[in-house]
Amino acid sequence: MLTITSDFDSGNILCKSAEDPSNIELEIKPDGKAAFFQWFYYCVEGGEGQNLVMRLTNADGASYQGGWKDYHAVASYDQEEWFRVASTSFDGRELTIRHAPDKDKVWYAYFAPYPTSRYRTYIDNIKASSVLKDAVLGETLDGQEIHYFQAGSGPRQMWVIARQHPGEAMGSWWMEGFLERLTDDTDEGAGALLEKATLHIVPCMNLDGVKRGHLRTNAAGKDLNRAWRNTTMEESPEVYLVREKMRETGVDFFLDVHGDEAIPNNFLDNAFGIPSWDERHEKLFATYSSRLLDISKDFQTKQGYPPAAPGKANLDIANSYVAETWNCLSMTLEMPFKDANVNPDPEHGWSPARCRNFAREHLTVMAEIADMLR
Structure with missing residues (x-):
């Protein structure tokens, strides 16, 4: 039976x-x-x-x-x-x-799951690292703690968040790879980044949605990545609390880690279309993308989202809101639910192991670009 x-x-x-x-x-x-x-x-x-x-x-x-x-x-x-x-x-x-x-x-x-039980175990283990300072920003609507980590002592304030959309489990697998390399005290690239920047990390934004088995929303039915301009504690405390912390620290760099259902490749989306977009924004994004393309066999720049019209970017979206508010390099990373057409793996498709490795490659680029951010 x-x-x-x-x-x-x-x-x-x-x-x-x-x-x-x-x-x-x-x-x-x-x-x-x-x-x-x-x-x-x-x-x-x-x-x-x-x-x-x-x-x-x-x-x-x-x-x-x-x-x-x-x-x-x-x-x-x-x-x-x-x-x-x-x-x-x-x-x-x-x-x-x-x-x-x-x-x-x-x-x-739909994709290799990353439930809150695994998340809590991983967080408990990673907190033991001497590299990280951990704090709880507050609670979700279902009473789950929103974990925040700080690392490094450099002047550039670099923010990395994941899992605004709970169904995009690849964001958590990516975070595992990122945090593992960041906390490796023998890794020269991680050491260089920690000297140049102060890292601010929220490994999982939407814990309620994850536990409930949602695709895009939190316990209130709110899409967190459409809540950044007018967030409230009543409907989207996850965004509200992170945004308040950003106001405290400032932001020189922002990477928001996601997954895309339709496009079978990894790609970056920038904040083109914000009112303040200029040549500096363009140069920083081009530099990051070009360097990532150089070192990662899993990245490409031919497929992605069409850009917003000039001045018409949606400031409810984290990427655009952060770029406009702090005049910084701000990007959304999208990874596929399917296999990636670039460097395919028919047996596993885009997978947890590949997410982890891809994150490590991003850390290299972040270390190289940190001095250029301001």
């Missing part, structure tokens, strides 16, 4: 029917107080050796239809090693995952 569950940290699925292993009907649940949905994460027990055909019947209503093109779900027998399910298809109506598991218990997800 098959059992399908998602009542766990970050889980999301509604099982409509599992009586026939060859015709399992599932639905992705929307964010609690918002209509967004695309993230799924569930466990199947009792399916060993059976040809499972799992139909996500409401996929045609998901938030980003382009996210299903050339997409392959991930699966794991231990929630540590995740692999792509090659027989994943979208027919314009349903996403179908076909898989014959080798073991009785298997998990399936």
